[in-house]
Amino acid sequence: MIKEHELDKLIICKKCHTLHEKVLIAENEKAFCSECNVLLYHNDSDMLDKMLALVITASISLFVAFQFTVVSINIQGMEKSLTLTSLFMVLAEHKQYIVGIMFLFLIVIFPIVIIFATFLLLFFMKIEKAGYLTKRLLILLAHLKPWSMIDIFFISLLVAMVKLFDIANIELGVAFLAFVLTLMLDILITKSLSFHQLWEIHHQIYGSIDEE
Amino acid sequence: MKNEHYIRCHICETVNYDNSLTSECRRCHSKISSSLHDSYTKTLALLITAIILYIPANLYPILTTKQFGVNSESTIIEGIIHLWELGSYPIAIIILIASVVVPILKFLLIIYLLVAAKYKTRSTLLDKHKIFYITESIGPWSMVDVFVVIILSVLINFTGVRIYPGIGATAFALMVFFTMLSALSFDTRLIINHEKGKNFHASK
Numbered sequence A: 001m002i003k004e005h006e007l008d009k010l011i012i013c014k015k016c017h018t019l020h021e022k023v024l025i026a027e028n029e030k031a032f033c034s035e036c037n038v039l040l041y042h043n044d045s046d047m048l049d050k051m052l053a054l055v056i057t058a059s060i061s062l063f064v065a066f067q068f069t070v071v072s073i074n075i076q077g078m079e080k081s082l083t084l085t086s087l088f089m090v091l092a093e094h095k096q097y098i099v100g101i102m103f104l105f106l107i108v109i110f111p112i113v114i115i116f117a118t119f120l121l122l123f124f125m126k127i128e129k130a131g132y133l134t135k136r137l138l139i140l141l142a143h144l145k146p147w148s149m150i151d152i153f154f155i156s157l158l159v160a161m162v163k164l165f166d167i168a169n170i171e172l173g174v175a176f177l178a179f180v181l182t183l184m185l186d187i188l189i190t191k192s193l194s195f196h197q198l199w200e201i202h203h204q205i206y207g208s209i210d211e212e
Numbered sequence B: 001m002k003n004e005h006y007i008r009c010h011i012c013e014t015v016n017y018d019n020s021l022t023s024e025c026r027r028c029h030s031k032i033s034s035s036l037h038d039s040y041t042k043t044l045a046l047l048i049t050a051i052i053l054y055i056p057a058n059l060y061p062i063l064t065t066k067q068f069g070v071n072s073e074s075t076i077i078e079g080i081i082h083l084w085e086l087g088s089y090p091i092a093i094i095i096l097i098a099s100v101v102v103p104i105l106k107f108l109l110i111i112y113l114l115v116a117a118k119y120k121t122r123s124t125l126l127d128k129h130k131i132f133y134i135t136e137s138i139g140p141w142s143m144v145d146v147f148v149v150i151i152l153s154v155l156i157n158f159t160g161v162r163i164y165p166g167i168g169a170t171a172f173a174l175m176v177f178f179t180m181l182s183a184l185s186f187d188t189r190l191i192i193n194h195e196k197g198k199n200f201h202a203s204k
């Protein structure tokens, strides 16, 4: 068989699938695909610390976003507010079970699991323990990535608010600001959390860990 | 560099040899050599399910407004037309893109990729990979209208007036789910260069 570590010198672009040979880059430099300009990898030695700080903040703001009132409206003295609990109660009341379950997973469970798994992953990689668990977490995160729709929920929230603008007084709740913060952190995390680099660090710390 | 004998693991991004000996990724052990024929059939079956669901999603009301005992229902298209008539152009356009343009575009792109896996097309390998990348990334945006309806049904829930999701919302949410599954089942090795005479029927 051909030597496997030769393969580690190669990288395939996620967008256009062009094969590239990796070049050494200096600290804080980034390597982009020559065909489509997508970021291939970057060299950021304190990525773990930075990401850990961001993920902890994001988990607090996600908790606040789920716990408190997102928006309240007032139509001629009648008030209604949007919280996570009121949302599921209304869906159950109208027997919207399929939509309710999808909402529960796409907006609540997957985002929470993603943020918690990312935290555990970074934490254990930081203290260089639990090699097998961290590997499973890296795989889990790759599977879950397409299934978190919290950003789309926020856009939908804005659309709903614009629709209600003419007929109601809208008041933003604490959770609304928490949503904004969570999304900003999420963008920062997805932009700078490189799974390519995480796998490389994983290999450096734990070597190759096999199943079982 | 030519990328003919290598394959990118879609889970851990590592580069593997693409040959009959490789059955799983060398780093994360995810399955990578599932049969291309299975991937093709699965993608097609899920896509057909999604397209079928798109019909009730448009024919049945996505939301019902009950105002002092009188029910009025509206489908996605009716909702968009209504918003346009009210002059809420930006919202009408957002809903139109999310609920009509994105799903149909995604159907067409997957169909195109499936056709291109079997027959020669004019686009290059690079284009096809980019098309697949776009297909994967636009998927979730179709959920906007369903989420808007859910949010409205929480906020407009008074004794006199209430809004609630209709059957169309369920059909629509399932349609998005199946379209995403369809794109995820598509094996990027189905994107091949026909000039080289490499056809997926040959490899098993």
Ligand SMILES: [Zn+2]
Pocket (backbone or CB within 6 Å): A013, A014, A015, A016, A017, A018, A033, A034, A035, A036, A037, A038
């Ligand atoms: Zn590229």
Ligand SMILES: [Zn+2]
Pocket (backbone or CB within 6 Å): B009, B010, B011, B012, B013, B014, B025, B026, B027, B028, B029, B030
């Ligand atoms: Zn892998």
